[in-house]
Amino acid sequence: MLYYESMYIVHPALEAGRLKDLILSIEKSLHSLGGETCALNVWGKKKLAYPINKEKYGMYVLFQFKNDGVKNTEFNLGLEHNSNVLAYLTTKIEDDTILSDLPSLDSQLGLLNPNANESKLTDNEIKTTKEVVEEKISETKENSEEKVSSEAPEVSEEEIKKTETEIVSDTKEEK
Amino acid sequence: MALSHQTKICPFKENKDLIVMINYKEHKFLRKFLTEQGKIIPGYVTGVSAKYQRLIAKEIKKARNIALLPYHVDPRNN
Numbered sequence: 001m002l003y004y005e006s007m008y009i010v011h012p013a014l015e016a017g018r019l020k021d022l023i024l025s026i027e028k029s030l031h032s033l034g035g036e037t038c039a040l041n042v043w044g045k046k047k048l049a050y051p052i053n054k055e056k057y058g059m060y061v062l063f064q065f066k067n068d069g070v071k072n073t074e075f076n077l078g079l080e081h082n083s084n085v086l087a088y089l090t091t092k093i094e095d096d097t098i099l100s101d102l103p104s105l106d107s108q109l110g111l112l113n114p115n116a117n118e119s120k121l122t123d124n125e126i127k128t129t130k131e132v133v134e135e136k137i138s139e140t141k142e143n144s145e146e147k148v149s150s151e152a153p154e155v156s157e158e159e160i161k162k163t164e165t166e167i168v169s170d171t172k173e174e175k
Numbered sequence: 176m177a178l179s180h181q182t183k184i185c186p187f188k189e190n191k192d193l194i195v196m197i198n199y200k201e202h203k204f205l206r207k208f209l210t211e212q213g214k215i216i217p218g219y220v221t222g223v224s225a226k227y228q229r230l231i232a233k234e235i236k237k238a239r240n241i242a243l244l245p246y247h248v249d250p251r252n253n
Contacts, residue, residue, distance in 0.1 A: 007200075007241055049245040058242070062200075089199075089241045 001066050003038065003095050008079055008088035009058035012045055016109045022084055023061060023105065029078045035067035039099040042108045052086045064098050183222025197230045199237035202244050208235065213248040 043060035
């Protein structure tokens, strides 16, 4: 038993529910051949470097497993005959490159659609925080202006008095 | 003239952590070793040693198979 990984591109028109069924069916086909799953990572929708079957986008799925090497040809044939899989690549990997601490498949697939809503919410929140900050800045500016205006006359009056006394004294000395 | 006589140091021998990045899944890193047309840049231009150039070429070809990197880019389309 050796470690392998296969990356396959699923048709982008598949919805999250059907995509999950397809991923699980591919996993089942591996189990029927006597393999074991190690990790499943859904990369999400990505732009292809070149169109495959006239499709410009595809859902990338990375599937790492443990299997008898002889039976990989059968597994690859299953992917080949699946009409929803645009392309696939199976390679041998070392056991230390296996991904760990991945979230469950449901959360990985569920994150693809609600993520957009969450990002929108976060955008709104950012906007609101920006507005709050702007309001605070404007308030502080007003307060500072008021302080300056309130402080300024006192200082000016004192200065005026001082200058007046100085002028008076100067004039007296001159006399 | 001066450029042709400059000795280049292999980036993978300078920084051993980069060797892990030679993988078809790291297509953004491998794009450094492609021209705008999508051709693999030879090792004598980039300074990569023969050992790692062989690995890079293999991984780029894998990435091309799974449509992460292009086989060919037509500059007239852009």
